[in-house]
Amino acid sequence: MRPGTIKDISEQLVKAGRELHEKGLVRGNSGNISAKIPGTDMFLVKPSGAPMKFLQPEELVLADLQGNKVRGGLNVSLETPIHAAIYKARREVQAVVHTHAPTATAFGIAKMEILPLQVEMFMLLPNGVPVVPFEPPGSKALAEAVQKKITDYDALILENHGIVTVGSTIEGACTLNEMVEEAAKIQYLVMTLVGRDVLDLTELKEKFKTEKTVE
Numbered sequence: 001m002r003p004g005t006i007k008d009i010s011e012q013l014v015k016a017g018r019e020l021h022e023k024g025l026v027r028g029n030s031g032n033i034s035a036k037i038p039g040t041d042m043f044l045v046k047p048s049g050a051p052m053k054f055l056q057p058e059e060l061v062l063a064d065l066q067g068n069k070v071r072g073g074l075n076v077s078l079e080t081p082i083h084a085a086i087y088k089a090r091r092e093v094q095a096v097v098h099t100h101a102p103t104a105t106a107f108g109i110a111k112m113e114i115l116p117l118q119v120e121m122f123m124l125l126p127n128g129v130p131v132v133p134f135e136p137p138g139s140k141a142l143a144e145a146v147q148k149k150i151t152d153y154d155a156l157i158l159e160n161h162g163i164v165t166v167g168s169t170i171e172g173a174c175t176l177n178e179m180v181e182e183a184a185k186i187q188y189l190v191m192t193l194v195g196r197d198v199l200d201l202t203e204l205k206e207k208f209k210t211e212k213t214v215e
């Protein structure tokens with residue numbers, strides 16, 4: 001590991017956490033964020049109870065792929081089992097972001113998947129964002145349910161809870177989180193205009209396949 005790697009990643013995570021707060025994707029102590037330390041089986045994760053808005057680089061906790069704390073003064077985030085489960089299932093994933101993005105969270109409460117209705121969303125999320133059935137926060141059952149689903153999707157909704165996105169960079173995982181919330185807002189508007197008639201993933205795939213790529 002290059003000297004300074006942990007410091008660099010800590011700083012990137014803190015900056016990303018502040019941006020998630022500024023964009024309204026997290027509030028108070030909600031949500032958590034993590035990133036792998038390249039070349040190791042460890043990751044840095046937000047500590048339990050720390051608000052993203054005021055997070056400091058030295059507060060981040062180093063954890064292993066079992067979700068246990070390796071180093072740090074504070075306890076790991078409650079949802080660390082989800083992060084560990086994802087890193088085990090998807091070796092290429094470098095960052096995981098969990099938020100309670102309000103519109104996307106509402107879709108999870110309504111037990112409705114989010115579909116990529118807008119063409120550029122389709123490129124990012126071609127299979128949409130499915131709902132993982134409710135399991136208590138921090139539970140092994142929730143981590144296992146997420147691990148099973150994340151093999152086929154880069155974004156998931158946790159029923160009555162929030163959303164999880166992954167990426168090959170911290171920025172990528174954060175951007176996807178923002179895009180899922182945006183897709184949820186668009187879908188909500190479409191449903192208020194025309195109901196659920198346009199919500200067919202097979203039709204969307206057919207339509208976007210035949211149209212020219214957006215410049």
Ligand SMILES: [Zn+2]
Pocket residue numbers: 030031079098099100137161162
């Ligand atoms: Zn949560």
